Amino acid sequence: MTFLVTQLRRFRVPALWLGISLLLSGPVVAQSVAERIQLCQACHGQDGNSLIPNIPSLAGQPEFFLLNQLVLIREGVRPIAAMQEVVKGLKDADIQAIAAHFAGLPAKAGDEKTDPALVTQGAELAPGLECISCHKPDLTGQQQMPRLARQRLDYLIMALKSFRDGTRSGADPLMVGAVLGRSDAELIALAHYAASK
Numbered sequence: 452m453t454f455l456v457t458q459l460r461r462f463r464v465p466a467l468w469l470g471i472s473l474l475l476s477g478p479v480v481a482q483s484v485a486e487r488i489q490l491c492q493a494c495h496g497q498d499g500n501s502l503i504p505n506i507p508s509l510a511g512q513p514e515f516f517l518l519n520q521l522v523l524i525r526e527g528v529r530p531i532a533a534m535q536e537v538v539k540g541l542k543d544a545d546i547q548a549i550a551a552h553f554a555g556l557p558a559k560a561g562d563e564k565t566d567p568a569l570v571t572q573g574a575e576l577a578p579g580l581e582c583i584s585c586h587k588p589d590l591t592g593q594q595q596m597p598r599l600a601r602q603r604l605d606y607l608i609m610a611l612k613s614f615r616d617g618t619r620s621g622a623d624p625l626m627v628g629a630v631l632g633r634s635d636a637e638l639i640a641l642a643h644y645a646a647s648k
């Protein structure tokens with residue numbers, strides 16, 4: 452398993468996808484996947500768009516991002532106390548099916564208000580900090596890099612601070628590097644910009 456996690460961190464290995472696909476099997480999996488998805492919906496929203504503060508939306512995330520994070524969460528590399536029970540015993544095949552499910556749902560804008568002045572400030576900061584070269588200019592994400600567009604504003608702020616402060620366990624070092632030394636005000640502006648997209 453450690454091997455798989457290591458490979459997942461090196462997302463550029465295309466053979467990984469093939470390897471995981473080959474591990475997939477069986478109708479029993481489909482049953483348990485449906486049950487698991489119901490559990491996920493309680494926190495992440497019926498349609499994958501979260502209505503709960505500080506819980507991220509999963510709808511429209513790149514499939515590989517979801518798969519990668521779910522492996523990290525299951526393995527305790529990114530421990531999430533609230534999710535400990537629901538990821539217990541998840542097979543790789545389950546994770547792939549769950550990732551595909553949420554990746555396929557449309558991301559909807561939430562009801563949190565963004566501040567136009569902060570949106571502008573964030574938009575000016577983002578290119579210099581390389582945010583858009585990894586998360587894409589429209590911030591919809593790619594590969595192991597998450598969609599930021601239409602993500603919950605409160606979650607974006609919390610996540611950005613946790614990367615900067617080194618409190619997000621298992622965080623990608625390049626992501627940490629992108630926000631290292633940034634002020635709260637700058638991170639909040641970046642979050643408003645991202646949530647507004």
Ligand code: HEC
Pocket residue numbers: 487488490491492493494495505506507508509517520521531533534537538549597
């Ligand atoms: C009891 C509430 C709860 C349940 C149930 C739950 N989650 Fe979560 N999940 C969270 C919280 C809270 C976070 C964010 C933790 C953090 O970043 O500090 C999270 C984060 C995630 C992330 C990381 C997303 C990101 O943008 O970084 C993924 C992926 C995820 N959950 C998938 C799932 C799946 C799939 C299920 C069902 C098998 C599930 N969750 C069930 C509360 C829950």
Ligand code: HEC
Pocket residue numbers: 507577580581582583585586595596597598599602607610611621622623625626629630641642645
């Ligand atoms: C070198 C590529 C790279 C750069 C540059 C980068 N990111 Fe990221 N970002 C990532 C990756 C990869 C992740 C997934 C987190 C992980 O794997 O630990 C991520 C995660 C995030 C998250 C967490 C979202 C979630 O749903 O969990 C936010 C918010 C974020 N980035 C915002 C930004 C902002 C704002 C910038 C510019 C200041 C930026 N990123 C620059 C690669 C990058």
